[in-house]
Amino acid sequence: MRAQVAVRRRALLAVASAALVVWSLTLPLPPVARLLVVGGFLVSGPGLVLVVGEDVRALGPVVVVAASVAVDVLVSQAVLYTGRWSGTGALLVLVGLVLVLGTARFALAHRRILRTARARADWSTTLTSPPVHVR
Amino acid sequence: MSAIVRPEPQAQGTEPGGSVPDSKVVDAGDRTGHDLVIDLTTATEDDTAVVRRSALRRHLVPALCLLTALALWTTGLVGGVSWRDMTDVGLVSVLPVVCLLGLAVLVVGFVASLAPTVAPRWWQAHVAVLILLLHGTPTLLYGTLRYAWAWKHLGIVDYISRNGAVDTTAADLAVYHGWPGFFTLNAMLAESTGVTDLSGVASWWPVLVNLAIVPAVALIARGLTEDRRVVAVTCWVYVLTAWVGQDYFAPQALAFLLYLVLVGIGLRLLGMRRPTVPAATRDLLAQGRRGGVRRLTGRLGTVVATGWHRLGRQLSRLWRGWHLHRPVVPGVAVLLVVAIASSHQLTPAMVVITFTVLLATGYAGTVWLPIGGVVAAVGWALLFAWPVLVDNSSEVAAVGRVGSNVAGTLTDLDVVSPGHALVSLVSRGLTVAVAGLAVAGFLRAWSRGRWHGAALALVVSPVLLIALSAYGDEILFRIYLFGLPASAFLAATLLVSDRGDRMAALLVTAVSALLVPAFLLAYLGNERVYAFSPEEVQLATALYDSAPPGSLLVEGTRNYPTQSRRYDTFRYVPIDREEPATRQRIVADPVGELARWLDNPQHTGSYLLLTRSMRNDADVLGTMPAGGLAHIEAELAASPRFTEVARNRDGVVFVLTADVAVTPPIVLPPVEGRG
Numbered sequence: 099m100r101a102q103v104a105v106r107r108r109a110l111l112a113v114a115s116a117a118l119v120v121w122s123l124t125l126p127l128p129p130v131a132r133l134l135v136v137g138g139f140l141v142s143g144p145g146l147v148l149v150v151g152e153d154v155r156a157l158g159p160v161v162v163v164a165a166s167v168a169v170d171v172l173v174s175q176a177v178l179y180t181g182r183w184s185g186t187g188a189l190l191v192l193v194g195l196v197l198v199l200g201t202a203r204f205a206l207a208h209r210r211i212l213r214t215a216r217a218r219a220d221w222s223t224t225l226t227s228p229p230v231h232v233r
Numbered sequence: 234m235s236a237i238v239r240p241e242p243q244a245q246g247t248e249p250g251g252s253v254p255d256s257k258v259v260d261a262g263d264r265t266g267h268d269l270v271i272d273l274t275t276a277t278e279d280d281t282a283v284v285r286r287s288a289l290r291r292h293l294v295p296a297l298c299l300l301t302a303l304a305l306w307t308t309g310l311v312g313g314v315s316w317r318d319m320t321d322v323g324l325v326s327v328l329p330v331v332c333l334l335g336l337a338v339l340v341v342g343f344v345a346s347l348a349p350t351v352a353p354r355w356w357q358a359h360v361a362v363l364i365l366l367l368h369g370t371p372t373l374l375y376g377t378l379r380y381a382w383a384w385k386h387l388g389i390v391d392y393i394s395r396n397g398a399v400d401t402t403a404a405d406l407a408v409y410h411g412w413p414g415f416f417t418l419n420a421m422l423a424e425s426t427g428v429t430d431l432s433g434v435a436s437w438w439p440v441l442v443n444l445a446i447v448p449a450v451a452l453i454a455r456g457l458t459e460d461r462r463v464v465a466v467t468c469w470v471y472v473l474t475a476w477v478g479q480d481y482f483a484p485q486a487l488a489f490l491l492y493l494v495l496v497g498i499g500l501r502l503l504g505m506r507r508p509t510v511p512a513a514t515r516d517l518l519a520q521g522r523r524g525g526v527r528r529l530t531g532r533l534g535t536v537v538a539t540g541w542h543r544l545g546r547q548l549s550r551l552w553r554g555w556h557l558h559r560p561v562v563p564g565v566a567v568l569l570v571v572a573i574a575s576s577h578q579l580t581p582a583m584v585v586i587t588f589t590v591l592l593a594t595g596y597a598g599t600v601w602l603p604i605g606g607v608v609a610a611v612g613w614a615l616l617f618a619w620p621v622l623v624d625n626s627s628e629v630a631a632v633g634r635v636g637s638n639v640a641g642t643l644t645d646l647d648v649v650s651p652g653h654a655l656v657s658l659v660s661r662g663l664t665v666a667v668a669g670l671a672v673a674g675f676l677r678a679w680s681r682g683r684w685h686g687a688a689l690a691l692v693v694s695p696v697l698l699i700a701l702s703a704y705g706d707e708i709l710f711r712i713y714l715f716g717l718p719a720s721a722f723l724a725a726t727l728l729v730s731d732r733g734d735r736m737a738a739l740l741v742t743a744v745s746a747l748l749v750p751a752f753l754l755a756y757l758g759n760e761r762v763y764a765f766s767p768e769e770v771q772l773a774t775a776l777y778d779s780a781p782p783g784s785l786l787v788e789g790t791r792n793y794p795t796q797s798r799r800y801d802t803f804r805y806v807p808i809d810r811e812e813p814a815t816r817q818r819i820v821a822d823p824v825g826e827l828a829r830w831l832d833n834p835q836h837t838g839s840y841l842l843l844t845r846s847m848r849n850d851a852d853v854l855g856t857m858p859a860g861g862l863a864h865i866e867a868e869l870a871a872s873p874r875f876t877e878v879a880r881n882r883d884g885v886v887f888v889l890t891a892d893v894a895v896t897p898p899i900v901l902p903p904v905e906g907r908g
Binding site: 132140158159160163168172174188189 | 393397398399413414415417418420422423424425426427428429434445449451452487491494497498501502564565568569571572575576617
């Protein structure tokens with residue numbers, strides 16, 4: 099359950115960072131501020147939704163950064179080789195990827211957490227409730 | 234007095250094959266020299282208070298050292314550093330003593346943070362500050378992006394942003410078009426954020442990338458040992474010995490980071506086997522411990538037998554198709570392999586070699602990683618970079634020419650200035666020192682019955698690159714860099730593994746006292762060449778913005794903020810790369826010879842650019858006669874056949890007087906940065 103909570107937290111963080119990127123692109127922010135927001139997303143967002151919890155625990159946060167950079171590289175190149183290069187377009191593809199994967203991962207982890215919690219509650223009720231014949 | 238706390242919740246001093254100590258010595262601060270043994274399960278409040286006070290003191294020392302080091306360094310920089318006056322030994326010639334004092338205090342703080350009771354965040358903070366001080370100082374001082382190649386890489390980013398494509402048949406810098414991953418990433422960053430000039434980001438790149446690389450080095454070290462101190466010292470030694478300068482704004486820095494994480498994944502997730510001594514060799518090992526000639530033969534026998542055992546086991550597994558049933562490669566590893574293969578030319582080869590060696594020696598257990606590396610690298614080269622390979626067939630032809638590949642990397646000390654020769658010698662000395670420490674660490678562990686075979690494999694694997702290519706005369710640098718994390722690990726085991734706190738502290742301090750000055754000379758020793766003033770940036774940028782496409786740009790050398798904008802629209806002719814006879818002719822008659830060069834109707838415009846860093850480059854590396862470029866500039870300035878169309882205190886742009894009327898004016902933008 100703890101692992102699922104971590105997955106859910108990371109997915110939420112990734113979705114939030116992607117949303118922040120969209121927000122920063124729509125507002126007239128100074129380029130440096132936008133650079134910080136987008137840069138932060140590029141080095142963490144994709145990795146947060148792609149690297150599963152066990153790997154993060156075993157390898158540390160650096161694997162999130164490396165995975166993020168790898169995905170950034172591959173997505174930006176894919177956009178380049180399609181012949182329709184747009185830096186903002188490539189970023190939006192990444193944002194979309196993170197939003198979809200992050201939402202899916204969040205929903206799955208949340209469902210597993212709820213299921214586990216419900217099972218525990220049921221088990222606890224079974225243990226504490228008096229036998230039927232007593233009632 | 235020392236307090237021994239047991240039981241120890243976190244094993245200290247353990248390594249694969251090593252023993253777990255059942256107690257930990259905690260220096261309680263009393264100098265009586267007696268040990269106090271505290272059993273935590275039965276400790277009284279007074280006992281635990283002693284330990285708490287000790288822990289407080291141990292937190293205080295690293296914290297104070299960290300703050301003091303930062304304060305001293307800042308004081309030195311704020312006091313003013315006249316970096317333009319640096320000599321041929323680089324930045325260390327102008328660094329204030331107070332800055333060096335700051336580094337010394339940082340060493341003390343790091344050593345204090347190695348104590349068992351101090352939280353890991355303290356040594357991590359010290360390593361981070363060390364990176365900031367060593368790699369951030371040039372950026373803080375110059376206020377500009379250093380190193381000419383970094384500017385060229387900005388030029389590729391600019392190309393992609395302007396054209397939305399790559400051109401593998403480009404006349405210049407085509408190799409970057411074949412492996413554009415790093416550049417597309419930065420083009421995406423620049424375009425989407427509206428930052429038109431990425432040189433600010435690029436100037437902080439060495440700090441950022443080292444802050445990412447060191448955790449990857451720690452990841453590898455954690456795959457090789459469980460000793461926290463060894464991991465910490467590995468990172469420290471790595472930072473102080475990574476002098477080859479491949480951490481600038483370049484694809485190799487990114488690919489190196491990904492490679493290290495991949496190796497870390499290989500060691501941690503893909504079935505690293507703890508070193509075991511085969512039963513058949515135990516007798517030989519025992520024989521080796523008896524001493525004399527039999528000791529030596531016994532140990533050599535152990536090595537041979539262990540090697541055969543591992544190799545045989547792996548080959549038999551491969552033969553049985555064992556791996557086909559375990560195609561376990563984490564998805565992240567696949568991503569990293571493909572990203573590396575599409576971003577850099579040499580690193581994929583290193584991935585294949587490393588994982589083949591790790592597989593053959595039984596430390597990383599899947600054949601799919603080297604196979605995936607070969608498929609990705611060859612596939613990418615054939616699909617996306619074939620024209621570049623054809624154009625660089627001479628590099629491919631160099632495969633197997635070990636001698637020439639090595640010779641191309643070394644500086645000819647007879648040609649360069651005395652200061653630069655000293656820097657080169659210190660660099661070589663630092664390399665030899667790292668190798669010596671690594672060998673000593675390996676032998677010491679071996680003599681204690683530990684076999685750091687995985688580390689040895691990681692050190693030896695990059696040497697195989699020597700047969701591949703001279704790689705633009707840089708192959709020895711790359712071999713050193715790829716082997717450095719494991720070398721630093723072996724050196725760290727020598728310094729702290731199985732040693733008491735005091736001895737470990739003493740050794741780390743002593744080695745740091747040697748490595749810090751050597752690093753300052755080796756890494757920052759060429760700054761007289763690498764540093765560009767804001768005025769040079771201003772002049773080069775204005776020239777690139779103003780010159781019409783198809784212009785000829787004659788340059789003193791290639792060492793200036795070069796090719797950073799519209800790089801593909803100009804033709805570049807550096808004087809120092811001409812044949813020696815031509816260079817002598819130019820120095821003898823600069824006006825006549827260069828007027829002939831610039832009077833070329835094939836080009837829409839012809840410019841001659843001379844800057845401060847070009848003069849430094851030619852003088853330090855000896856590519857021109859001493860003072861040759863200064864002489865050329867003086868002659869042209871005095872000649873009526875040439876006219877200055879732009880000048881500031883660090884450079885000048887000449888055109889032929891006859892062409893002034895048709896030359897677009899060069900408007901110098903405001904200077905940004907600290908001159």
